[in-house]
Amino acid sequence: MKERCKYCEGSGKKIGLDVCPTCNGYGVKTFQLDAKTQVYKGKVKGPGQSCKTCEGTGKIRVTTDCDCDDGWRYLCELCKNNTDSNNLLCRKCFQDPVIYELRYPFDKSVLERRAVLGNVANIQGSTAIISVADIQGRLKLAQVPKGTFVKSGDKIPVSLSSTSSNGRIQNDFVYVRASNYKIQTIRSKNIPLSPSFEKIIKNEVNEGFIIRANAEIISIKQTSGPTLFRLVDEFGNNVVGVGFIEAGQRAFPHIHEGVIVEVAGHYNIHQGQTQIDLREILALSDEMSEQFKIKVGKRLQEKTKAPDIPFSIKSEIFDTLRPQFQAVAERIRQSVFTGQNIIIKYYHPSVDATCASIVLELAILDLLRSKSSLSKTSLRKYPERMNYYEFGDASRDIVSFLEEQSRAGGSTELPLLILIDLGSSEENNLTFDLLSTYDVETVILDNHLIGETMKDKKYFINPLLASNSDEYNISVGMLAFELGRIISSNPESYTKGLQHIPVISGLAEKVSQINSPDSEIGQYLSFVKDSYTLEKLEEMMLAIDYQTFFLRTYTDGGILLAELLGLGVSPTVVDHLVPRLAKEAKFASESAIKPTLVHADTSNLNTAEGGSEIMVTKIDFDLTPRTGYPNPSKTTEIIHEQYVIENQGKIVITLGIGHDYVLIHSSGVKFNLDSIIENIKVKIPSAGVIQGSGHGRIGFVRFFAPFKKDVLEHMLSEFAVLSN
Template sequence: MGTCIICGTPVDGEICGSHEEDVVFEFHGSSPSQLTPSRYYRGTVDGYADFGVFVDIGDHVTGLLHRSELDQRLESLDWEPADDVYVQVLEVRDNGNVDLGWSIRQREREFRGKLIDTGDDEVRPEAFEDGTEDGAGTGTASEPNDAPAETHEAGDLQAAADDAGTTGPNASDTVSGGSGSVATETAAASKPAADDATDAEPDAEPALKRTTIDAIGNQVGSVVRLEGEITGVRQTSGPTVFELRDESGTVECAAFEEAGVRAYPAVEVDDIVALEGEVERHYGDLQIETESLEVLDGEDRETVVDRLENAIEREARPAEIELLADHDAVGAVEDDIADAATTIRRAVMEARPVVVRHGATADGYVAGAAIERAVLPLIREKHTREDAVYHYFERRPLDGRVYDMDAATSDVTSMLEARDRHGEQLPLVVLVDAGSTVESVDGYDLLSLYDAESIVIDDSRADEGIVDAVSAAVAPSLADVDVSDVTSTALGANVAAHVNDDVRSDLEHLPAVSYWEDAPDAYVDLATDAGYDETAVSERREAVALEAYYQSYKDKRELVIDLLFGDGEASRPRDGDLAAHVSEQFRAKLETELETARENATVRGRDGVTVALLDTDAFTHRYNFPTTVLLLDELHRRERDRAEPPVVTLGVGEDELHVRTTGAVNVRDLGESIADRVPDAGVHVVGGADGHVEFLPGERDAVREAAIEALVETLA
């Protein structure tokens, strides 16, 4: 009869049943059948296979740690042959094969005790070394000439164990937990006191093996070593918080000097470091309590840099391009879709915020929501903070389809403030349904001065000048294909599907939602297969168009999610479907304004061209829904259906002119023609070939007539 080395309970052996998994065993048997399932054993790495790692348990038994048992990717393990590792024996098969399981404890001190499994019995290490196997801990030598065991005061031993921590390597070797009894008590006088002190010292602790951030969820309470890049530093009123990124994710690491004082002041963003600390949960989030933080240089630094870059290259680029549907205009930019998806995925992996800017239209909102739908789960996967999605992703609607200096200045101000106040990295700015013309180049240039990346995804007729201004451009017009049947959502949803294939099925109905008319059959079929009939698609388009107008500068994330994806309870209000309810308001408001516009539009025929002219200052409620653009779009569809083409619908305001035609018209060419006819009107075009004309209010009448003349010449 003995006592449990953990709790002191009387047992037959050295460990009670409730603490058997708290002890690590060293196997000295000769047969797999002598192993005990559920126990943890120390082993050494024998070699790798495609399906796992072979581990030697003692000198005579080898087991397989299958890759399915790992809590990280097999290829991310940094174990080398002959490395000590700790594994659990799951099963010993009849044929002698040994199935092993993963242990989150990969150091001896992380176990509460250690025993020797001789194959026939378990004994304490000191008894085994002395040649005894009775496990009683008497210290009696098996040979007369063996050196006697030491005597220690129980208090001294307990203090040593406390200094090493409750999981210290020698705490359970020398002290019986619970009872506090000393493991070896006899023959003290036969050894000098100096030898006692020397022998009482624990063995030197082996260096911590590196772990990865995606594996620390199972290591709360353990001390781990991480290697990676500092991606953020912020000083709180208490500790300094470092954000550390490795090849698998990002975690916050708190380091305390004293309240409000910067810890490790030499460590900055972009430094490559090795960090050791204890894994904790802080308000539900995983966090490392930093014990040491070292900036790496030379070969050590390059090793980590190469590891990070290889991981990004391996994970960021889509393995293959599989479009949501067969669509020529989208197929023409497959490579650009891959580049855009890769750039977005890299930003998430590098812990850079992603800022999506899109037009405040139905197409802009739906396209932006598609990117959001793909990126948010990746951020949750790569970051341990529960609120990471609110720190690393932003969707900000634009006033118009140009990324002008006003928008760029706002973004630069925000990102510099975040960098200076919170130590954040500079963001990736993604322009969706906007930003593909030269009017946006100045905005991109301002971002690039701070090394902030940008990409553009737009269905407009783009200008070649933006190609060098952004990291990636998904714009089919640059591939010389017809863009009349493509929307920004058709492009954005395909990019999103390659950013995160897990959400592909969520995106399949979105392209159809973005078409006001003549949606390609492939997208209609895709939406139908996803459970959205023509009515459901139309209701979502109209509902988003209405909500895009109100608080147009806000993302309205939850509301848009409810409208497009139906994730929340709000999508099922008491009086029916949310999208159906909001779309009714859309139609009522649009019809009211449209009736007024049609009553006051002037329709004239000229050289075979029907021109519908609306004074948008006099006969629209400019500060009520719908927007001028949305009203003109619908007015043009109605006039087009009533008259033989060509039909022109012209909306002229105080200093803006918008045009819709049944034939192809390049607004930039139109602007040049107007400027030639009215050279003092200060005419310029905003938004490129698909944009609008701006002019001086005093030349309004002259500009209107010059526009009609130029359009008739082009279309007649």
């Protein structure tokens, strides 16, 4: 390395001062010692004559050869001390070559006198942007020796050659031609590595405190000003790190989401929010990153472990399902603490599913808002129009998930899916195959009949896993309520004000034993008997059913449905709007039932000898006038309930028959819809049964319209043997 000699300013000659040979440094030519003339220290006092050679100064300017090489000095590439023109390094650095890796905080004078390790932050045409801790500058790629390739992210030896300022500071680096060097890390001040961000989060230190800690980059957001890095330490504490070069320019471009790093910077508070003014971000080695992840994993396991709290009611089924509740709760808590997005999908026309989605959402939001969680987690809730997760909807969801992941640079995890009241039988097999292909994990809450392939699901809660009883005692809303208590950061606070919702969901699902104080719904009802009458809870159920019909699948209802459930701040909603909607729902139902009954055909089904009598009602919706609320499914349910009341003790089956579908409601007997569908596929393959779902008392089958008669006849033959 060579530079212009600063002593001769590149001229090769040095100009200095010497004693005047004429006056010998006294400044005067002659000495006259009389009353008027005196000489004092070479200066004339009074009349006298100054030395013309030095003009009375006693010194003259002389020019000598500089000890440089014709105006140039050759410096050691590493320490910048003088060396011979033939050598890149001085003798000391030749014997022990060392490159400094500067760590924040450091004295810039070190950078000015030593070769350092620089990080190639970016390549811009013929220039490389070099980052040394929090200092950035330019390196002309033409200086790099031939055969040496420099790319973004590389660490290369550089030296600061100049610093200019024309409105802003501009640092210029040169490439250091050194090899086989050792790297020595130095700081001007020793800053201990903090185990977490806890000190600054709790404001235990003053602003300006320099913090150094290991963390994971959870997200990076480029604003019109600085770059925002969300940092999470091994304890799960998260803060925002702010990096700034220029407005809108990406700081630390070599750092990406998901990388484990060591950060250093100043703690400050901006607009009430704790943040770190980042001066340095260094990616940790693979070994150190793995150690960090192991520590995070252990602490995450401790945090996500579900509390062992008792259920709010006594239930043998709940007690049997305790392992499933714990596993599902811990999986959801894990998503919250790691910042994984969560999406809730639920069966829209079901009041039971709607109630379940609301109480589960509140539990997750409660945990999200707690101090120990990551605010990065996004919770979204979407209604599904069918009572199973359609393959088409799943396909569109996968596309959306992958596009979001791509926009985030591929570092974000795909969301956790929570499916509520969307079936437990074989109709979801293809959908689950698609989800598993892309490693999308699912949590399932349901109370329908369980298909063989569903029994091995890892995160699956269904009361039929614990009991094969014909009694239908537990709604999905009850499952979600108990699960929410385990997920919530404060179960007691969460439970308060929500205990009536399991009752509403149970009423909507027509669970049995409502009059038994020992049944599940009876116990829930006892909790709220002083706050709500049974009639009021039925009104709320009808209001939710009526309102969701008009919301359709465009929205989950949000605050509106929460208000109808008494979870809002305005009592007028429960006192005035709920009765109004319930009244409208009853009137609309009565108005729809009358013309529908005209096209209802009731007959007794011929059963095998010794079998119980089965009353079958067929409702042809192709002939009934189109109405708004209720839909054909709800209409079939209302008519079925009416026939059950009128025919106590009998087996009652009601079929709502549309253009290419059949809705099934039964009382007094259970049916296996999966078995019926499989038999139809075998015996009437051309019927093209493409959809079907349900549990032991309610079902739905869709087929090709021309085969409606054949499908109905086969279904009736299947029902005929149920009474045996």
